[in-house]
Amino acid sequence: VGSELSINGGFDTSIAIGSNGSxxxxxxxxxxxxxxxxxxxxxxxxDAGDGTERCGIxxxxxxxxxxxxxxxxxYQITYDVLANDGGGATYFSLTPIGEDAVxxxxxxxxxxxxxxxxxxxxxxxxxxxxxxxTWIRIDNISVKQIGGNAGVxxxxxxxxxxxxxx
Numbered sequence: 001v002g003s004e005l006s007i008n009g010g011f012d013t014s015i016a017i018g019s020n021g022s023x024x025x026x027x028x029x030x031x032x033x034x035x036x037x038x039x040x041x042x043x044x045x046x047d048a049g050d051g052t053e054r055c056g057i058x059x060x061x062x063x064x065x066x067x068x069x070x071x072x073x074x075y076q077i078t079y080d081v082l083a084n085d086g087g088g089a090t091y092f093s094l095t096p097i098g099e100d101a102v103x104x105x106x107x108x109x110x111x112x113x114x115x116x117x118x119x120x121x122x123x124x125x126x127x128x129x130x131x132x133x134t135w136i137r138i139d140n141i142s143v144k145q146i147g148g149n150a151g152v153x154x155x156x157x158x159x160x161x162x163x164x165x166x
Contacts, residue, residue: 002145041139058123
């Protein structure tokens with residue numbers, strides 16, 4: 001397993017999101033959507049709407065570069081969902097920026113996803129297609145390159161990948 005690529009995956013509140021060194025850029029469309037530090041994690045709140053607006057964050061380097069991943073390599077992402085509103089119609093997604101989102105686990109707990117990116121950028125977004133506001137609190141995001149053959153991001157929480165034994 002490679003070195004940690006996520007900067008500030010524990011959401012250190014002394015570094016403003018979107019500033020150099022925070023490790024995250026806000027990716028919010030819509031005036032009522034927010035992503036703020038809250039209760040030891042990051043609270044992403046998506047206002048009621050038609051689902052076309054997005055609310056979330058995307059990874060970046062300490063210098064603000066969003067191109068972090070290498071296309072064709074395998075990665076492991078782990079993250080904690082500390083709390084959520086329990087909304088069943090909410091979509092929490094791992095988003096290769098500029099491409100279609102893939103839904104990932106929204107339930108409280110620690111989750112792991114293995115994937116081979118199709119772009120160099122990656123983010124976490126919340127979408128809501130129902131008439132109620134929805135939210136999720138996440139923490140401890142870890143992104144590491146791993147060995148093995150490139151696979152495809154799936155909608156399941158845990159993905160089996162073909163990895164060599166040596």
